[in-house]
Structures are given as structure tokens and as C-alpha cells.
Amino acid sequence: PALYRQRHQFVIDFVKRNKPRKVVDLGCGECSLLKWLRFHREIEHxxxxxVNGTRVKKNMLGLAPLSAEYLQPSYHQLCVELYQGSVTQKDARLRGFDLVTSIELIEHLTLADVQRFSEVVFGYMTPVAVIVSTPNFEFNPLLPGLISRFRHSDHKFEWTRAEFRSWAQKVCLDFGYEVELTGVGQAPSGQQERVGFCSQIGVFHRLGAKDGSNVLFADDADDVSSYTLLYSVNY
Ligand code: SAM
Structure with missing residues (x-):
């Protein structure tokens, strides 16, 4: 399957195993991952x-309930919300989730904004788990037809495995998480060890989040709302 499908399948497999109830996809773009996730009955929110509201608006109607779901309501309670906003800014409505996904997003940020992203996601939103994917620079020589240094002209960087690992380990130290590093997109046989996966993925778990569900304490929820609600639907 195409690489973007493999990344989304990685998230779906995680959701099947860990059954998060509240999930946020950062940099949701065309909303294609959300369209898959809405069929997972454990998810309630x-x-x-x-940041690109136009891109979200073009695709968001695909998240409306199907007419069959109106005719035959299920017991599945689901609330879907889409926001225009930047991952470098805090919004109290995104605190206390079970899973945050960030698929091929951070490489579009400057390094100063990656630091803000880390503080917002791990320090402020404090989800139980976070999945971050980003290109693996070491894999680039194996990509056919790649003539520039990076895979996309909007990429501000592409990290080697060591660079990704050092960012991930610092996040863990700063904010109290542990990380498992993996990826999707295998190299041809014999080269996997040397170059790693095409997309590298970090799966972070918050230390001390024992039962897998999140608890928010009212007193530390400062009430900022910097995002704009674009769409909201209750199934
Ligand atoms: N996650 C999707 C996927 O896997 O198909 C889309 C990935 S696309 C390469 C990167 C997305 O990140 C774009 O939709 C872009 O608008 C969004 N983005 C870039 N900077 C952002 C920011 N500061 N805050 C939120 N989203 C951002």
C-alpha cells in the first residue's frame, strides 16, 4: 500500500489495541485519517x-454521518470537531485527550516552532499517548526521482534517525514521557538496518498514566481558546 496509507494504518492499529476514547489529529489536512478513525467505536470524541482552514473546509463534509446512520441510529456516541489553529498555540479544549497524532507535520515547522509544538503537545495538552511521524532523511537516497535535498519544498528539515531520537528523548525528559521508535515503509532487503524506515514514527506514553484514560484537574486548566471551530457534529 501507499506510504500515507501505511502511516494511517499504523495509527488505526494503535487505536484497535489501546482503545482511546478521545483522539486529536494535528495537521489533519484533508481529514483522511479522521474519516477512517470515525468508524472505531471506542472513540467518543x-x-x-x-492551520490551513481552507483545506479542512474543502474536505470536512466527508465526516458527516451517512444517511444510513440517521435512519438506523447506533449506540455509538461520537462527537467530531474540526478547528483551524496552529500547533504552536495552546487551546484548553484540546487538553486531556487519550491520543494525539501528528502525521508528517513537524517537518513543516521551523525548529523554534518544533520547540513550541513540544511544549504545547507534551507540556500543555498532556495526552496519555502521542504518535509523531516524520520523514527519515537517511532513506532519501533510496527514493526514485528525488532531485532536491528534501522530499517536499515546504519541509524545513528532514531528520536522520539519530536526530529524531535525540528530539524524542529530550521531550521525554522534559515532559515525563517514554518513547518507542519505529516506522513504516521498509527498505529493500539487506538495506533496512543501514537506512531505517522511509517514515520514522515515535510512539510516546505519558509516565504514570496507568489506566490509559486521562484525568484533568480543574485548577490547572487555564482557559485559553486560540483555535476557531470550523465544524462540529454529533452522531
Ligand atoms: N496529517 C496529514 C496526512 O498525514 O495526510 C497531512 C500532512 S500534510 C504533509 C501537513 C499538514 O500540516 C498540512 O495540512 C498543513 O496545513 C498542516 N500544518 C502545517 N503547519 C501547521 C501548524 N503550525 N499547525 C497546524 N497544522 C499545520
Missing amino acids: LVGVD
């Missing part, structure tokens, strides 16, 4: 955020 599904949120997408992207």
Missing part, C-alpha cells in the same frame, strides 16, 4: 486541527 474525535478532533482535527489544521
Whole structure:
């Protein structure tokens, strides 16, 4: 399957195993991951955020309930919300989730904004788990037809495995998480060890989040709302 499908399948497999109830996809773009996730019955609250409101608006109607779901209501309670906003800014409505996903997003940020992203996601939103994917620079020589240094002209950086690991380990130290590093997109046989996966993925778990569900304490929830609600639907 195409690489973007493999990244989304990685998230779906995680959701099947860990059964998060509240999930946010940061940099949701065309909302394609959200469209898959809405079929997972454990999820009660599904949120997408992207800085590009136009891109979200073009695709968000695909998240409306199907007419069959109106005719035959299920016991599945689901609330879907989409916001225009930047991952470098805090919004209290995104605190206390079980899972935050950030698929091919951080490489579009400057390094100063990656630091803000880390503080917002791990320090402020404090989800139980976070999945971050980003290109693996070491894999680039294996990509056919890649003539520039990076895979996309909007990428501000592409990290080697060591660079990604050092960012991930610092996040863990700063904010109290542990991380498992993996990826999707295998190299041809014999080269996997040397170059790693095409997309590298970090799966973070908050230390001390024992039962897998999140608890928010009212007194530390400062009430900022910097995102704009674009769409909201209750199934
Ligand atoms: N996650 C989607 C996927 O896997 O198909 C889309 C990935 S696309 C390469 C990167 C997305 O990140 C774009 O939709 C872009 O608008 C969004 N983005 C870039 N900077 C952002 C920011 N500061 N805050 C939120 N979203 C951002």
C-alpha cells in the first residue's frame, strides 16, 4: 500500500489495541485519517486541527454521518470537531485527550516552532499517548526521482534517525514521557538496518498514566481558546 496509507494504518492499529476514547489529529489536512478513525467505536470524541482552514473546509463534509446512520441510529456516541489553529498555540479544549497524532507535520515547522509544538503537545495538552511521524532523511537516497535535498519544498528539515531520537528523548525528559521508535515503509532487503524506515514514527506514553484514560484537574486548566471551530457534529 501507499506510504500515507501505511502511516494511517499504523495509527488505526494503535487505536484497535489501546482503545482511546478521545483522539486529536494535528495537521489533519484533508481529514483522511479522521474519516477512517470515525468508524472505531471506542472513540467518543474525535478532533482535527489544521492551520490551513481552507483545506479542512474543502474536505470536512466527508465526516458527516451517512444517511444510513440517521435512519438506523447506533449506540455509538461520537462527537467530531474540526478547528483551524496552529500547533504552536495552546487551546484548553484540546487538553486531556487519550491520543494525539501528528502525521508528517513537524517537518513543516521551523525548529523554534518544533520547540513550541513540544511544549504545547507534551507540556500543555498532556495526552496519555502521542504518535509523531516524520520523514527519515537517511532513506532519501533510496527514493526514485528525488532531485532536491528534501522530499517536499515546504519541509524545513528532514531528520536522520539519530536526530529524531535525540528530539524524542529530550521531550521525554522534559515532559515525563517514554518513547518507542519505529516506522513504516521498509527498505529493500539487506538495506533496512543501514537506512531505517522511509517514515520514522515515535510512539510516546505519558509516565504514570496507568489506566490509559486521562484525568484533568480543574485548577490547572487555564482557559485559553486560540483555535476557531470550523465544524462540529454529533452522531
Ligand atoms: N496529517 C496529514 C496526512 O498525514 O495526510 C497531512 C500532512 S500534510 C504533509 C501537513 C499538514 O500540516 C498540512 O495540512 C498543513 O496545513 C498542516 N500544518 C502545517 N503547519 C501547521 C501548524 N503550525 N499547525 C497546524 N497544522 C499545520
